[in-house]
Amino acid sequence: MTNNEQAQRAYLKENYLEIFKLKNNDFFGLLAIDFYLKEFLFFPRLMNLLASRNNLNDSKARNLGIVSTLVYLSAKIHYSVKDNKKTTFAADMQFPILLGDLLYGKVIEVLLSGENSDCLNDYLHYxxxxxxxxxxxxxxxxxxxxxxxxxxxxxxxxxxxxxxVKDEEELEWVKNSAKAFAAGLKKENISSALEQLKADGDFAFLANDLKITSLEDLERSI
Amino acid sequence: MSVVNVIKLHKIMGDELAKVESYLDQFLHFEHQEIAEGALHTLHAGGKRLRPAVVIMTASFYNNADKVVPLAAAMELIHMASLIHDDIIDRSPTRRGLPTLNVTMGPAKALHTGDYVLTKALEDVYNLPRGKEIVKILGNLSMEMCYGEVEQINSMYDVKQTIEDYYYRINRKTALLIAVCCQVGALASNASPQEVQKFYDIGYNIGMAYQIKDDILDMEMSEKDLGKPAGSDLAHGIMTLPTILTLQKDFAEKEHLLDLIKSRFPKGQEQVQEALELIKKHHGIKEANQYCRRYIEQSKRLIDELPENKGKLVFKLGAEYVISRGY
Structure with missing residues (x-):
């Protein structure tokens, strides 16, 4: 494992899983929704790769990778709250609202404690x-x-x-990676999506993370 | 007494509070029409505007009240965003006599309206002097408030709760936000770190007292004054200080009171009323008032430690208002 990968691993552990711990339990057990564990690593991997490919600042990339994931997850968790989905009020409505709110707070904390504090307005506008x-x-x-x-x-x-990142080709690759990631999440047959991604060297980095289904998998993948 | 205090308080800060109100009204005219209408509906439902008042009170201490109007308004917006979410979480059909956004827009759209208001308020604060420092405090505050809410939901109808459990919740539900209003009002006025901490502590004590009083009023006031049946916290399983203090005692009807709570009042308001009578009979409310008074006294001691300034009087009146107010 390279120094950069080690640093990435330590940063992810410290900034991710701690967020979900509560006074007596954790958020994972409180939510009825699929917790999108396989979606946790896309932005950190993407940012890390971009920093390597373009000789950009690694630690800035680590921080942005986490912030973008927190932004993504908070929005998606709030989106899971539907007017008519009330199997269990607490798990379908109350806890997703609170977890989304919690992640908004975490976005601020992580962003303002790193070297990207001048990016807050960009994320707020988004x-x-x-x-x-x-x-x-x-x-x-x-x-x-x-x-x-x-x-x-x-x-x-x-x-x-x-x-x-300013290079047009590189930005095109970012765009296509995001599309491949979204398509991978959407595919009902995840194995065929994975095979397709593996076959396409450009997006192979997405394949393993899309297999994550448990917290243990996630911890191992980090 | 309370009315006189409020008038005095508002007379001192009247101009700035009016400016906050007008700032809020203008600010919420967002480009997105439906979100703007939802936010303005919530604003016009009224409210005590306690949070902006606290920011202004603190800044008045440094003759800086007129400069913190946008910050005071932002604190109200952050509070407003959290109320919009609370109304969904609590399934509240009305707030201050008007339908909540939960009802008028539906929970999903109301939720995203709250998010939109929050991000706009944070953006506004970030662009103010010392904005980065203040937004960082607000991020942390927002996380703590969520942890408190989760505990409240997880501890419903739990009759084994301690006073410490209750403090954990009300600190996060109310006291922290008031403490932070004092803190940011002082920060924005370039107070020394020691004074910023002192104001934070004053706000914390006032906030704890404020929530204890709110919980007492929920049991003491009539349905007409509250706009909801008396004892609605208890009816929803939220154990507040009067109940916790009562349950710490031994008395003949204790098992009955426990049964009423644990069975979640199957006969409705009649049984809630019965529980309230037992709590009153065994001095739960009276003793909770004493706890409230202790926080106010502590806040006044801290106010006395501040440098001599006419703002001290405003703070003391504010603290006294908390304990003497009606709903």
């Missing part, structure tokens, strides 16, 4: 755009594709931009 689009989507005015584009591609491009 969240405003996304929340407004979700309201429009709930009104039937914005379709699922537009929302997915915002959730994956726009956030990946924003993260790359904040890291300092």
């Amino acid at each position: 969240l405003q755009e996304l929340n407004a689009a979700v309201v429009d989507h709930l009104n039937g005015e914005v379709n699922e594709e537009v929302l997915a584009e915002l959730r994956y591609v726009k956030l990946a491009l924003l993260s790359a931009d904040l890291l300092g």
Whole structure:
């Protein structure tokens, strides 16, 4: 394992799993929703790779990778709250709202404690755009594709931009990685999606993480 | 007494509070029409504006009240965003007599409206002097508030709760936000680190007293004054200080009181009323008032330690208002 990978691993452990611990238990046990564990590592991997490929600042990339994941997860967890989905009120409604709120707070904490504190407004603008689009989507005015584009591609491009990636080809790769990631999550047959990703060397880094189904898997993958 | 105090308080800060109100009204005219309407609906439902008042009170101490109007307004917006989410979490149909966004927009849209308001408020604060420092405090505050809420949900109808458990919850539910309002009001006025800490401690004590009083009023006031049945916290399984203090004692009807709570009041308000009578009879409310008074006294001691300034009087009136107020 390289020094950079070790640093990445330590940073992820410290900044991720601690967030979900509560006074007497953790959030994982309280939520009825699929907790998107396989979605935890996309942005950190992407940022890390971008830093290596473009000789950019590693620690800045680590921080942005976590922040973008927290932004992504908070928005997606809040999106899981639906007007008519009330199997268990606490697990379907109360805890997802609170966890999403908690992650908003964590975004600020992680961002402002790193070297990217001047990026806060960029993330806040992004969240405003996304929340407004979700309201429009709930009104039937914005379709699922537009929302997915915002959730994956726009956030990946924003993260790359904040890291300092300017090269057009590289940004195109970021865009396609985000699309491949979104497509991988959507595929019902995850194994065929994984085979396809592995076959395409450019996005092979996504394949293993999409197999994560448990907290143990996640800890091992980190 | 309380009314006089409030008038005095508002007379001293009247201009700034009016400016906050007008700032809020303008600020919430977002480009997104539905979100703007939802946010303005919540704003116009009213409210005590305690948080902005605390920011302004603190800044008045440094003759800086007029400069913290945007910050005071942002603290109200952050509170407003959390209320929008609370109303979904608590399934509240009304707030201050008006339908909540939970009802008018539905929970999903209300939730994203709250998020939108929060991010706008944070952006506004971030662009103020010392904004980065203040936003970091607000991020931490928001996390602690969530932890407190989770504990409240997880501990419903739990009759074994201690006073410490209750303090953990009300600190995060109310006291921290008031403490932070004092802290940021002092920070924005370039107070020394020692004074910032002192103001934080004053706010914390006032906030703890404020929530204890709120919990007492929930049991003491009539349905007409509360706008909801008396004892609604207890009816929803939230153990507040009067109940916890009562359950720490031994008395003949204790098992009956425990049964009422554990069975979640199957006969409704009639049984909630019965539980309230037992809590009153065994001095739960009276003793909770004493705890409240202790926090206020502590806040006044801390206020006395501040340098001589006419703002001290405002703070003392504010502290006294907490204990003498109605709902």
